[in-house]
Amino acid sequence: MSSTPYPFAAVVGMDSLRLALLLNAVSPAVGGVLVRGEKGTAKTTTVRALSALLPEVGTYTGCRFACDPAAPDPGCPDGPHTDDAPLTRPAKMAELPVGASEDRLVGSLDIERALSDGVKAFEPGLLAAAHRGVLYVDEVNLLGDHLVDSLLDAAATGSAHIEREGVSVRHASRFLLVGTMNPEEGELRPQLLDRFGLTVEVAASREPDERVEVVRRRLAFDEDPAAFTAKWAAEEDALRERIAAARALLPAVRLGDGALRRIAAVCAGFEVDGMRADIVTARTATALAAWDGRTDVATEDVRQAALLALPHRRRRAPFDAPGLDEAKLDEILSQFEDEDDDPEPEGPEDSGPEDNGPDDNGPDGDGGGEPPRGPEQEAELPAQRETEEQPAPEPSEGADPAAPQETPAQGAQGAQEAPPVAAAAPFRTRKFDVPGLGEGAAGRRSRSRTPHGRTTGSRRPRGVLSRLHLAATVQAAAPHQRARGRTGRGLVVRRDDLREAVREGREGNLVLFVVDASGSMAARKRMSAVKGAVLSLLLDAYQRRDKIGMITFRGSGAEVALPPTSSVDAGAARLEKLPTGGRTPLAAGLLQAHEVLRVERLRDPSRRPLLVVVTDGRATGGPEPLARAARAAGLLAAEGTASIVVDCEAGPVRLGLAAELGHSLLAPVVTLDELRADSVSALVRTVRNSNNGNTSRRAA
Known part of the structure; x- marks a missing residue:
């Protein structure tokens, strides 16, 4: 692997991402970029390529904290710099690994020397290395809470603090925060999400010609990095010069009252929280004007800035997909068409693509022409199904409730399949935890x-x-x-x-859902309530930093609908599409859960599981289905798997089969109503209480 970074100018497409990074290079006050996208879309390559374009910084010889000679940090641990010679060096890009320790991020103190010698022996961390440069976090959504807290403190205060038993060190830490993430692997904490100035959605091109060019350039770079970089040197120099010119012009850019009113109207119209959105949008619009060589902010600057700064700030709930309705944005801005308090934008007389950016073969750095549009909207959750208005057939009166019901569609497993039903509104659930004391990843459950x-x-x-x-x-x-x-x-x-x-x-734990999707659950109102309960438990798992997985069983067997992941959004999307119908292979669902947990124990032995079985307890298909389900449950119980059974049985006549399943799993059994945190019904408080009681019963 070559240590030479891929040239920024050689990146194919990615207009929104390149523009967002370049705007931050022009104005670091914009606040960084969060890049969301599927794997293999050159997110990391593009971000690393930016470092070669950043202007050099001045500092002192021997200063590990990049003090600015024009304004030295009076509290610098390496200061005062009276005898140090100033120098100029390239801006640094520090990379924070997902598995880094807190000491690696903020720095570490030698406690032994502090106690015995009274010396503050401080080893700087990545927050010091990133000062006046870039802090890049790949897979930022997978960072531990302790690292996120330290990042938030540094981003908010512009300094890093390390405290160890009364020994304290502080140093300046102002950096451009750039993070990449794959939404399929989990979402980002709202507090950290808001700290990113801009967000961009990226996806691989579906145009064959563009994909061919990506492969051609990548192969050429891998074959001879030096020759490839030299080929793009002129375009890279042009981008550096344009960044420097835009930085010099930035203080002269005027943000008029008309532009400010447009920004305020847009942020209010999209109901974003707080005032950071207004400030970031204003800074981004100003940077856009400077990038285009203008001294006045135009309406199009406000529009483009909103597309980059607002999508991740208007989520109302964890399962809402980020995005911005461009039609609504245009409608809000159209209200200001008659206002002319801002002068018409004036560009340089000789501005043009050939003067400001690379040639037609490579990315033009948005030099000339209309700036690239913002990220495309990508709905992560399905909309309300049209089938919600079409009633599903109910079981006929007097029919066997355990038998599969006749429905219009035939399932892939040979099961009669009902159309998906929308979930009921989620609610706050009671807390369940895993008994004992674990050593897993930090979270909020056990x-x-x-x-x-x-x-x-x-x-x-x-x-x-x-x-x-x-x-x-x-x-x-x-x-x-x-x-x-x-x-x-x-x-x-x-x-x-x-x-x-x-x-x-x-x-945080691994919460594995085993959901009964058979015909006995297919009554429309009932399945809606069940989905609402599972959605509520998913929301609880999101808030408690759990990994989640989902197994469904119906027809002739069980399937892993969602392999264990940190993406609770993906679980909600799979749940929304879940069809129902057919027989009830309960034993197959439990055995599938046993296999998934076995594999996960090998992958992550420190993360303890919590099994949530959502069923009415019925079992059909094959000889002695209930006995086989009891044996499968006993297998899970024998391995000490902490479990909960959510009893979905409805109607005046109840068979109590879910309670028998709970007995076999050594698990508490709760009804859908008892899941609610505000329920007045009696509820077994935690898995621990149930396991303690069942342990005594097992010993007897």
């Missing part, structure tokens, strides 16, 4: 040993000490002071005395 949370004890450090337990360290060192020849007031501390804090917090 008890776990984590780097954060309340201190519950101490232990000898494993590797580099970062979480000192001061009282335990002093207690370990105190008995040896005379033998170590202590004479002064200071404590003589050795490596063996050090103790790190053991802390308890919350972890």
Whole structure:
């Protein structure tokens, strides 16, 4: 793999992404870019290519924190810089890996030296490396909460802080935050999402000619990076010059009252939260004008800025797809057509594609012509189904409720299939957790040993000490002071005395849904309520940072509708499309769950599972279906799988089959009504209580 970055000018297509990155290069105050898109769309390649275009920065020799000679940081840990010579170097791009530790991000203190020698031995982290440059986070949606919190603090204050048992270090950290993510792998926390100034949706081109050109250029680059880069050197230089010219022009750009009213009307019209959207849109519109060589912000600048700055800020719920209705945007802006308080935009007399960007063979950097449009809207959740207005056939009176019902369509598994039913409105559910103390990824569901949370004890450090337990360290060192020849007031501390804090917090779990989609669940109102309950549990999993998976069973077997993933949006989309009909192979669903959990234990042994079985407890097909389901449930219970059974049985006559399934799984059984957090019905409180009771019963 070559260390030479791919030339930015050689990127094919990606107009919105290239424009968003270039606007941030012109005005870092815009606040960064979040790039959303499927895998293999050159997100990372394009972002890394930007670093070669950024203007150089001035700093001091030997300063690890990139202090600006024009305005040195008085609190710089390497300062004061009275004897340091200034120098100029390229802007840096620091990359934050998904699995990085907090110390790698913010920096680390040598606690042992601080205690024994009284010296602040500080090793800078990525926040220091990114100061006055770019901090790039690939798969930003998969970052742990502890890293997200540190990023939020630095982005909000422009500085990084590290605190370790009374030892404190602070340094400036202002950077351009660029993140990429695949929405299929999970969404981003709203707090961090709002910190990105702009967002762009990218997708692979469906045009054969464009795809051919992408492959041709990539193969040429891989074969000879130096020759390929040299071929595009002129276009790269043109982009650098245009960025520098736009930066120089930016202070002279006028944002008139008319443009401000347009921005305010657009943000109010789309009901975005807070005022950051207005500010980012204004800064983006100003940068657009400077990029085009103009000193006045035009209506088209406001329109383009809104398409980049607002889509990710108007989500009303976690399952809403980001996007912006361009027709509504044009309608809002059309209300200001008669206003002429802003002068007509005037471009440079000699402006043109041939003067401002690369030739026709490569990306033109948006040099000349109308700027690229904003991200295309991509609905992640289906709209209300037209079939909602078409009543599904109900079981005939006196018919066997366990038997498959006649419906218009034939399922792929040989099951009678009813058209998908829309889910009922979601609600806040009661909290369920996994018993015991885990060590999984940080989250908000079950008890776990984590780097954060309340201190519950101490232990000898494993590797580099970062979480000192001061009282335990002093207690370990105190008995040896005379033998170590202590004479002064200071404590003589050795490596063996050090103790790190053991802390308890919350972890995220793997919540695996096993959903009965058979004919016995096909009554329209009933399935709508079931989908609403599962959607509510999905929302709860989203808020608690869980991974989720979904298995459905009907007809002749079970299938993995959604492999375990962090994308709760994907789970909601699959649930919306879920058809029903056919027999009820309950045992197949439970055995499929057992296999999925077995594989996931190998992939991520620290993430504990929570099995949620949504069914009425009926089982049909084959000999002794209920007995086979009980044996499958016993297999899961024998492995200690924490489970919940959501009883969907309805009607005046109840068979109580879901309760028998819960008995076999050693799991609590709750009805759809009892799932609600505000329900007054009696409810088994947690999986822990149920397992404790069943453990006693099993021992007896």
